[in-house]
Each structure stands twice: as structure tokens, then as C-alpha cells.
Amino acid sequence: MDNPAPASKDGKLQSMPKELIDWVNKPLGRFFRIETAAAGILLAVTILAMLLANSPWSAQYLALWQVEAGINLGPFGLHLTLLEWINDAVMTLFFFVVSLELKRELVLGELRQPRQAMLSVSAAIGGMAVPAVLYLLMLWGAPGAHGWGMVMATDTAFVIGCLALLGRRIPVQLRVFLLSLAIVDDIGAILVVAVGYGEALNYQALALAAAGIMVIRGMALLGIRNLMLYFLMGAAIWLAVEHSGIHPTVTGVVLGLMTPTLKWVSDARLHQILDAVIAHPPGQNWSGDTLARMKLRTAESAAREALSPVERLEIVLHPWVGFVIMPLFAFANAGVPVGETNVTSPLTLAILLGLVLGKPLGIFLFSWLAVKLNIAARPVQLSWSLIAAGGCLCGIGFTMALFIAGLAFSPIQINEAKFGILLASAISALAGMLIIKLTSFPQSLTYSSSEESVDFTFDQSPQRGKNKR
Known part of the structure; x- marks a missing residue:
């Protein structure tokens, strides 16, 4: 038997060759792979937007997003403001990645087990329905009632970021529960955008979009694997949907759900x-x-x-969404001149009621009902107090709430809506983290820090969970 080559004894040939730049790339790579990094950048950009909106440069900052830009293709043209390009075109990639994550969870992840998935799905339904009802009760028949979709949303990056600040105090099951809940919540909010905030339908444009989707399906059946071709077809479908009366970000949802999970x-x-x-x-x-x-x-x-196309696209696009697209969206949308807002206005109070109170109430109530009716299973270490605290964190609406506010309100009301969203998100974050800190214990005191050794035993009734606690 031949002896191994000397250079292979230390394993050097089993990894890629190293360069000086790797001393910088490696720590940065680890940093950017952590979800909380996106939340940190998002928070910093939000603060910067608020400072600019309330500074001597406020007029220039606000005017920047109203600059028009467009493209012309022969007799066809599309001209939007810079803010509309960000909210309608760039954010399509955000919704595409959310849809990819949902597809992966449904086929490969936590949502593939029906009874486990139903806890998150039920919580998400409650977290959307109850806030919307409370909001409408506050503003029924008044200006601003059309913005009910705002209080249904949850910002995944900020929720995961808040959990990370609490470190080992957080059970793995709470992270999984909130991540699955936020994914379902985002999809629900996208459907609300498509149904509740569209315009008069252009059926010719819809037919072109449907034809484009069939072409993409045909390309997949033929075995075409060039991602650039799919990107170009996706752009064509987006243009058709943009003219159809349906919000064009729905394109990202449809194409994400069509992406194969098989390698x-x-x-x-x-x-x-x-x-x-x-x-x-x-x-x-x-x-x-x-x-x-x-x-x-x-x-x-x-x-x-x-790797399956879903995994490959998530790996490529997730950093761009977390560290470029979402901060860009926040920078363009989060700047609110505080002098033009009123904390006691009915609109601001309705948003506060929906996100701060309605979210945790809906999530807790529907989770409890799902377990009580035996249609969902609750992990033993996911206590009811943690579900209530997680419900508070889900009141951080931010990205999706700002997105829907931009569709629902006129320039006269938009600042009050944005201020309500930012205030409600801050209160929800602080309340959720405080409740978790007061009611939970570090992971090391309850089970091993290794994820493989975590107890994922499921409790199927509120009474059993109470006894075990």
C-alpha cells in the first residue's frame, strides 16, 4: 500500500489555499452569517434615517426619494420614483427570499411535520387576525381604516436580533417557533398586499404574467439550469405584474414557491x-x-x-437581502419628521393597540386553542410564558408594516403611520425581552447547550404543560 504524500499529513491539501485577504474575510464572514448582524445594521440605518429626517438636511433627504428614474423599451416604458423602485422592484427580492425560506421549511424544515407546524401556523393566524380587528374597531369609518394590514406584520430580523441579545437564556424551541411564525406571518402579509392594496386589474398584463410563469415551468421540466435565464424571465414577469394592477412584489412570492427543493x-x-x-x-x-x-x-x-436550487439561491441572496436590501428599504422609509406627528392621534393609537396588545394576545390565544383542540403540539420547554413573550416580540412590525403603510396612506397620513410603527416596534421589543428575562432561565440550567441534545418532547395539552413546569 502506498504511503500518503507528506504534504497531506497536516491536512493542508484538504482545504482551499489561503491568502492574506482571508485574515479579513474569515471573521467578517462569520459576522455576516449571524442573523443578528442584519438586525444591527437595520437598527443603525433606521436611526440614521430618523436623524436626517429631523435635521437641517431634512428637505434634501425627503426629496431624494421622489427623484424619478425609468427605462424605455421601444414603445414601452416604466418610470417610477426612487422610493417606488425600492419598494416595488428591489423588495421583490426580499419577498422571493422569504418565499424560498417558506418552501424550504415546508419541504425540508420544521413545517414539514403537520402537528408541529400547526402551532406556528395557528399563532401566525391569531397574530394577524386579532391586531387587524382591534385596529378596525379603533378606526371604523374614520380616515386610516384602510391601513389595517400594517398591524398584521412581523419583522423577522429584529425578532431574531432581540433573541440573540438574550443569549443562552433562550431555548432553541422558541427560536424555531418564532422563525416559523414570522415566515407564515410574512406570507400572510404579502397576500394582504395582493388582495387589499391592489388597483384595477389589467387582464392582458395578467395573461402575459401567467404565460411567463408557464414558460418558467416549461424551462424547469426541460432541465434548463442556467439561473440567469430564470432571472431574465422573472424580470419580464415582474414587468407584466407591475402593469396588471397587482402589487409586483407578489412576483417574488410566486417564483419562490415554484423553486425546486430537489437537488x-x-x-x-x-x-x-x-x-x-x-x-x-x-x-x-x-x-x-x-x-x-x-x-x-x-x-x-x-x-x-x-445543493437544491432553493438552498443555492438562499445562500447567494440572503446576505444581499439582510445587508443591502432591507437597510436600503429602511433608509428610504423610516425617516419621519417628528414635528409632524401626534402620539395621541387615533391612527397612532390604533397602530400601538394592534401591534403592542393585539399581536401577543392573538398569538397566545390561538396557540392555546390549537393545543387545547389537539390540532397542534407544543414542545415542553416552550412554556406559555415564553409564547407570550415571543408574541410581544412579534409586535415588531417594522419592515412589512412600513411597506404596507406606504401602500395604504396618503402623504398627509404616512408620517403618523410610520411614527406609530416605530414606537410600537420599540415598545414590543423592550416588553418581549423584559418578560423573557424575568420568566426564563439560561439554557445551561435546563438542558445541554448542544442542539442535538435538546429535548423536543411535545406537550399536547395546557394542563400537562402546567404540571411539567
Whole structure:
């Protein structure tokens, strides 16, 4: 049996070669992979937007987003303000990534088990319905009633960021519960946008969009795997939906749910292909039109296609959404001149009531009913006090709430709506973290910090959960 090459003893050949830039890239990469980094950047940008909106440069800041830009394609053209480009076009990628995450959770993740999923789904339904009802009761027949969709939303990045600030005090089950809840919540809010805030329908544009979706489906059936072709078709569908009367961000939802979760190259095939590359001796010349070169290129494609399209797209797009798109959206939408707002206005109070009170009430009540009726299962370590605290955190509406506010309100009311959203989100964050801090214990006191050893036993009734506590 041949002895291994000396250079392989320390494993150097088992990883990519290192460069000086890696000393910077590696720690930054770890930082940006943490969800709380996105929340931190989002918070910093929000504060900057508020400062600019209330500074001597306020007029310039607000006027920037009203600058028009457009494209012309022969007789067709599209001209929008910079704010509309951000909210209608750029945010489509945000909704696309949310939809990818939902598809992955439904097929591969926590939502694939019906009884486990029903706890998050029931909580999300309650967290959307109760706030909307309270909001409408406050403003029924008054100006601003059309904005009921605002108080249905939850900002995933800020919720996960708040949980991270509490560190080991948070059970893994609470993170999973809130993440699944927020995903379902976002999809519900998107449907509200499509149904409640659309315009008169243009059926010709809708027919073109439907034809584009069928073309994409046909491309997938034919085995076309070039992502750029899908991107171009997606852009064409977005243009059609933009002219259809339905909000164009719905395009991201539809295309995300159409993205396959099956990988093209199996693990067994990938290992066989890699073995064929490894079979070539060290020092092999990989350049030129050689068999070794062909094997290497095949291995490159196989390694890429060993991940499903959903996973690949999430890996590529999630950093852009978290660290570019959402901060850009916040910078354009979160700036509110405080002097033009009134804390005691009916609109601001309705938003506060919906997000601060309605969210936790709806989430807790519907979760309790789902377990009581035996249609959902509750993890034992996910106590009712943690569900109530998580419900408070879900009152952080922010991104989706600001998005819907921009669709629902005129320039006269928009500042009051934004101020209510920002105030309600701050109160919800502080209340949720305080309740968790007062009612929970560090993970190390309740179970091992290893996720593999966490007890995911499910309690199916409120009484059993009470006894175990």
C-alpha cells in the first residue's frame, strides 16, 4: 500500500489555499452569517434615517426619494420614483427570499411535520387576525381604516436580533417557533398586499404574467439550469405584474414557491465524480483540453448542483437581502419628521393597540386553542410564558408594516403611520425581552447547550404543560 504524500499529513491539501485577504474575510464572514448582524445594521440605518429626517438636511433627504428614474423599451416604458423602485422592484427580492425560506421549511424544515407546524401556523393566524380587528374597531369609518394590514406584520430580523441579545437564556424551541411564525406571518402579509392594496386589474398584463410563469415551468421540466435565464424571465414577469394592477412584489412570492427543493446531483453521484478527480495523480496538468480537465469541470458542476436550487439561491441572496436590501428599504422609509406627528392621534393609537396588545394576545390565544383542540403540539420547554413573550416580540412590525403603510396612506397620513410603527416596534421589543428575562432561565440550567441534545418532547395539552413546569 502506498504511503500518503507528506504534504497531506497536516491536512493542508484538504482545504482551499489561503491568502492574506482571508485574515479579513474569515471573521467578517462569520459576522455576516449571524442573523443578528442584519438586525444591527437595520437598527443603525433606521436611526440614521430618523436623524436626517429631523435635521437641517431634512428637505434634501425627503426629496431624494421622489427623484424619478425609468427605462424605455421601444414603445414601452416604466418610470417610477426612487422610493417606488425600492419598494416595488428591489423588495421583490426580499419577498422571493422569504418565499424560498417558506418552501424550504415546508419541504425540508420544521413545517414539514403537520402537528408541529400547526402551532406556528395557528399563532401566525391569531397574530394577524386579532391586531387587524382591534385596529378596525379603533378606526371604523374614520380616515386610516384602510391601513389595517400594517398591524398584521412581523419583522423577522429584529425578532431574531432581540433573541440573540438574550443569549443562552433562550431555548432553541422558541427560536424555531418564532422563525416559523414570522415566515407564515410574512406570507400572510404579502397576500394582504395582493388582495387589499391592489388597483384595477389589467387582464392582458395578467395573461402575459401567467404565460411567463408557464414558460418558467416549461424551462424547469426541460432541465434548463442556467439561473440567469430564470432571472431574465422573472424580470419580464415582474414587468407584466407591475402593469396588471397587482402589487409586483407578489412576483417574488410566486417564483419562490415554484423553486425546486430537489437537488439534481445525488450524494452517491457526487462522490463518484469526486473520486474520478482524486484518481488523477498529484502534479497532473489541469490545463488544456485533457481528460483531467474535463473531470475537474464536471466535479465543479456536480458540487454546485449537489445543493437544491432553493438552498443555492438562499445562500447567494440572503446576505444581499439582510445587508443591502432591507437597510436600503429602511433608509428610504423610516425617516419621519417628528414635528409632524401626534402620539395621541387615533391612527397612532390604533397602530400601538394592534401591534403592542393585539399581536401577543392573538398569538397566545390561538396557540392555546390549537393545543387545547389537539390540532397542534407544543414542545415542553416552550412554556406559555415564553409564547407570550415571543408574541410581544412579534409586535415588531417594522419592515412589512412600513411597506404596507406606504401602500395604504396618503402623504398627509404616512408620517403618523410610520411614527406609530416605530414606537410600537420599540415598545414590543423592550416588553418581549423584559418578560423573557424575568420568566426564563439560561439554557445551561435546563438542558445541554448542544442542539442535538435538546429535548423536543411535545406537550399536547395546557394542563400537562402546567404540571411539567
